[in-house]
Amino acid sequence: MELEERARDSADNCIACTSCVAVCPVTKANPDYRGPKLVGPAHNRMHFSDESDYEDSLKLCSNCKNCDITCPNGVSVATLNMLERAKYYKAHPEKHTQADQMLSHNFQMADMLKSIPFGRSCANLGMSIGEAMGMMGAMGIAPQRKSPRFATKYFRELYKEIKQPEGLTKEVLFFPGCFIDVNDPEVGVAFVKVMNANGYKVLMDDRFKCCGSPLVVGGYLDEARSHADSNVAVINEYAAKNIPVIACCTSCSLMLKAEYTELFAQEEMAQAAKNVYDAFEFLTILADQGELKKVQVSSDKKFIYHAPCHLRAQGMGMPAVDLLKEIGVNIDSADAGCCGMSGSYGFHKENYETSMKIGSELFDKINASGAHKVVCDCGTCREQIKHGTNAKTTHPIQVLAKAYEQ
Amino acid sequence: MVKDKATVVVVGGGATGVGILRDLSMRGIDALLIEKLDMVNGASSRYHGLLHSGARYAVRDQEAAKECIEENTILRRIGKSCVEAISGMFVQVEGDDPDFVDPWVKGCAESGIKTREMSKEEALRLEPNLSRKLVRAFEVPDGAIDGFRMSWQNVLSAARYGGRYKTYTELIKINVEGGAVKSITVRDNVTKEEYDIECEILVNAAGPWAGKVAQMAGLDCSVSPSKGTLIAFNQRISNRVVNRLRKPSNGDIFVPHGSITILGTSSITIPDPEDTSTSWDEVEELMKTGEGVFEHLRDYRILRVFAGSRPLYVPKGADGGRNASRGFVTLDHEKEDGLKGMMTICGGKFTTYRLMAEKFCDVLAPKLGNTAKCRTAEEDLVPAVSEADKKAARQYFPSYGVNLAATRLGTDKFPEVVKTLKENPETREVLCECENVTMAEVMRIAQEPTSHSVADVRRRTRLGMGTCQGNYCAIRSAAIANKLFKDKLEGCGDSLSDMKNFLQARWKGITPVMAGKTLREAEMTRGMYEVLFNVNGGRR
Incomplete structure (x- = not known):
């Protein structure tokens, strides 16, 4: 309807x-x-x-x-x-430019490379050579940037190798999203660890597609709609079994929770949205119910947190930074607005200058903070922070997973 | 004191008056139009903006229907800069009398109005916001016409043939000598100066005020002002005119008009044509009926509500209101009342204004020994700005702004505005962000001799007529007015009171619908002007 x-x-x-x-x-x-x-x-x-x-x-x-x-x-x-x-x-x-096409369809490239032996290594090598020779600019991609490399094993492959503890009765379905799946699978691994430690088995469903956010910003709305329809069907299937869907990427979760309905106005999308959680939103709910695994961190290593715009747009505060503070992590929010990357936006050659100008306040704050690492829920924000500051970055779920290891 | 003379003086700057001015001027007759306020200030701008196909009259009044379709065709041809050449639909929804359809289809055919029945699916595909309770839908050649632009374009067309016009010039006395009108006394409403204008024939084209004008000559002309209330919505709900397919009644017609949609109207007989007040009850009645056609109507934002008086002519002993004829009458007071040199035109419809003028002038011209034929249907109202000029201007205008500015400004002023935009980039600033009006256009229109206030500029540019109803452009244009109207404003106040008058006129249309989204907007206006700028509090 x-x-x-x-x-x-x-x-x-x-x-x-x-x-x-x-x-x-x-x-x-x-x-x-x-x-x-x-x-x-x-x-x-x-x-x-x-x-x-x-x-x-x-x-x-x-x-x-x-x-x-x-x-x-x-x-x-x-x-x-x-x-x-x-x-x-x-x-x-x-x-549509070549860059629009590429940046909006990274998921296609990722799938293709997976099917070719050594495809990913070759692609990464190709990117290094391309960047060195200044070929990215010719394709409309900001030549100043280093494109995120393809992981030699995607999360969907790593997941199959993870042995989750036996006997977990509660289940969640993970929506990895493209960046975590193909570029930064360690975030997914950390997520599984955290959920397992809290008594949840993490499920994956191969039918999930790219959330469609890069397609929407590229102007490929019909394709985004088909992704939305198929993802929503999967989410609602799990909703019927009372299995929540969790994402660690705040752009993906915003898409699933709000943008589908805003863009396409379908009842089943609004329905599906109710079953989708950001990881730390979910963990906060557990904490409120007294069900979150208790841990206290002793190290006073300083972190600085950047709240992604797409997290703030979800109107739920900053659950990651609150929860990490609660367990004793020395972390403060940079409170410096947008990083300027906004998904694929900053990768476009013509947006580079704007993107870096927007991020400058954040870069300055990070540089002045003396923090040893920047914590941020969003993969492309982390890319921008690395590019703008040379700081080390991490996803908050990785910080929590590490705390659990102590 | 006699200060001016003209062979014919036309009283009233509405559709009827400007039509006559153009017609007379094209026949080579020296004519002067006077209007007590700004041009198009009465009923001719306080209506739907509907260019009737005639289908609405096809059952009850086929003569009117035939006139409408003929004039509709002519205006689409000569009025390209004021007509939006869209089409229309008649829709029947559940609960409407099914027996009305056959006589209506027959009536349209007999009147020469093409109708095409479309499937429910096609109707909903073309107009997806239509009610799902739709039963039948027909396409008709209805269109939309901008009353402000149409009237000004008639005036400018007349001016090319020597026709003259004076706004803010009010008739206060008709001077009769030896059974004939010799002159009139007028007051300049800006300078307050009073003077006489000699004329051979005085034409009373004052619309709902025609009875009052006739009284000045001691004559009785029974005009029954009938108030029609209309609602303007913030955006186009449909891209076609949508009529309810049933016996004509209140709240039947939606007209997409530029960036907005107008729903109307009611029909209430009122004693005073100056009464353009509106009430929540009238709005509620229109909304209730309108919901039948667009079921989610209440989700759409109302911009404002406004009312105008139809000048219905009521022959003695007849009814007024919805049952009064929409036809018009020419009264030659020499024949009717023994007063030479005065004629009245009364009643009629906006759509047929040109035909009314033609028929009226066919009676008037021979009195002056003029036998020239009417040519108003042969020539475009104004020449259109060329596509090449528009294309070249695109780089200076906001997007979606070129066409609108070109049709508003015409071939003489458009190039001037483009030149200003080109030479002075500061004037590319969009003063009215809701209706895409640049500073250059506002400055140009402000320089017109007929512009005395920001409201006058508004009527010619659409400044302040969009979403925010003047919130941002009021303060911006006040700054410009302060610069440009300095001399003129001495007669009517300073730029602060001009700004307040401008906002007050916006408020008038907002207060009866102060709820929901409209209320939010109003609260912001109040916050800005009363709280932040303290426009009402500061005393020197």
């Missing part, structure tokens, strides 16, 4: 207060961007005037969701922008 036309409805909720423009990190860094209000809700009303016209600065939105966070009327401003962008690319498919 179709919900009401949510996006339309939410454009009507805009009172043009301009708060979103005031907090938009892109508007601040790049005056060419006309701001979330104008590009989304305001222009939604104006299409009648000239179907062939379009807002040029629409491509500058990073979908970081700070507009949604600040909106006093609950307008999904960034989603409206993404719907606009999708409309534009539907009418102008030839405007």
Whole structure:
């Protein structure tokens, strides 16, 4: 069943207060961007005037969701922008760049490399050579950046090798997401450890696809819809068995929890959303019920935490940093807004400068903090932090898993 | 004191008056139009903006239906810069009288109005917000027409043939000598100066005010002002005009009009045409009916509510209101009342304004010995800005702004605005972000001799007519007004009171619908202007 036309409805909720423009990190860094209000809700009303016209600065939105966070009327401003962008690319498919294609379809590349012997090593070598020879720029990818390397074993492969303890009665289904699966599988391994320690068996389901977030920002909305439909069907299947779905990537969880419904307005998506949790959101619920494994950390090694925008957009505070503090980890939030990466946004050559400008406040705070590691739930935020500061980074679940090992 | 003269003076700057001014001017007759306020301030802008196909009248009044479809066709051709060439739908929903359909289809066919029945699936695909209780749907050639632009384009067309116009010029006395109108006394409502204008024929085209004008000559003309209340929604709910397929009644028509949708109307006979007040009850009645067509209507945001008075002509002893004829009447007071040099035109519909003028001038012109034929259907109201000029201008305008500005400004002012935008990048600033109006356009319109206030600029640019209803553009345009209206404002106050008047006019339409999303917006306005700027509190 179709919900009401949510996006339309939410454009009507805009009172043009301009708060979103005031907090938009892109508007601040790049005056060419006309701001979330104008590009989304305001222009939604104006299409009648000239179907062939379009807002040029629409491509500058990073979908970081700070507009949604600040909106006093609950307008999904960034989603409206993404719907606009999708409309534009539907009418102008030839405007898609090679970088759009690649960055939105990393999951395809990852699957393909897995099927080729030594595919991943060769691809990684290829990337090193490509970066050294300046070939990334030619493809529209920021040449200054080092692309995340493919893990020699994806999480889906590592998972099969993990021996989970016998006799665990409670189960959760893990939604690894592309970055953890193919680039940073150790986060997934840490997740399994933490869940096992709390009496949960971690399940995987091969039918899960990329959440679709990179497709949405690339303007490939129809593909994103097919991913959404298939993921939602899986989630609801597990919901029927009372098995919650948990993600460690905050962009994936935001997609599953909110963006599907905002974009596609399907009842079953709203239903599925209720069964999806961010890992630390879930662990906090356990803690509140007195069911979380007790542990106390003695080391006073200093950490600094960066809250991803897509975590803040979920409106649940910062469960990771709260929980880690609770167990004695010396950690403080950097409280420095957006890192500027916003998924694949900062990888685009034309966004590089904007991306680094947005991140500069965070970089400065990290550099001045004296912390030995930066903790962050989001994989691409961690890439940006490494690039902007040379700091070491980790996912909070890895910090917790380590605490459990002591 | 006689200060001016014209062969014909037309009283009233609404659709009827501007149509006559254009018609007379094109026949080579020296004509001057006077309007007590700004052009198009009465019923001609306080209506749906519907370009009737005539289908609404196909059962009850086929003569009106035929006139509508003919004029609809003509206006689509000559009025490309003010007509939105969309189509329309008549929809029947569950509970509507099924027996109304056959006579309606027959009536349309007999009136020359093409109808096409479409499947429920097609109707819902074309207009997905339509009620799922839809039973039958027909396509008709309804369109939308912008009352402000249409009227100004008629005036500008007339001006090319020597026609003249004076706004803020109010008729206060008709001077009769020896059984004939010799002159009129008017007051300049900006300078308050009073003076006489000599004329051979005085045309009373004052719409709902026609009775009052007739009284000044001691004549009786029974106009029954009938108030119609309309609701403007924040966006287009449909891309076609949507009519309820049933016996015409209140709240039957939705017209997508530029960035908004207008729902109306009611029909209440009122004593005073100045009464454009609206109430929650009227809104509620319209919403209740409207929900039949768009079932989620209450989820859409209401921008404002407004009302206008139809100038219904009521022959003695007849009914007013919804049953009064939408036809028009030409009264030659020489024949009717023995007063030479005065004629009244009364009643009629916006859609047929050109035909009304033609028929009226066919009576008037021979009185002056003029036998020229009406040419108003042959020539475009205004030449259209070329695609090449629009394309070149695109780089300076906000997106979705070029077409709108080009049709508003026309071939003379559009290039000037583009030049300003090009030479002075600061003027590319979008003053009205809801309706995409640039600073350059506001400055250009402010320089027009007929612009005396920001409200005058609003009517020609749509400044302040979108989502935020003036929140941001009021303060921005006040700054410009302070610069540009300095001399003019001496007559009517300073830029602060101009800004307050501008906002007050917005408030008038918002207060009857102060609930939900509209209330949130209103609270922000109040917070900004009353709390932050303290516009009402500061005393010197």
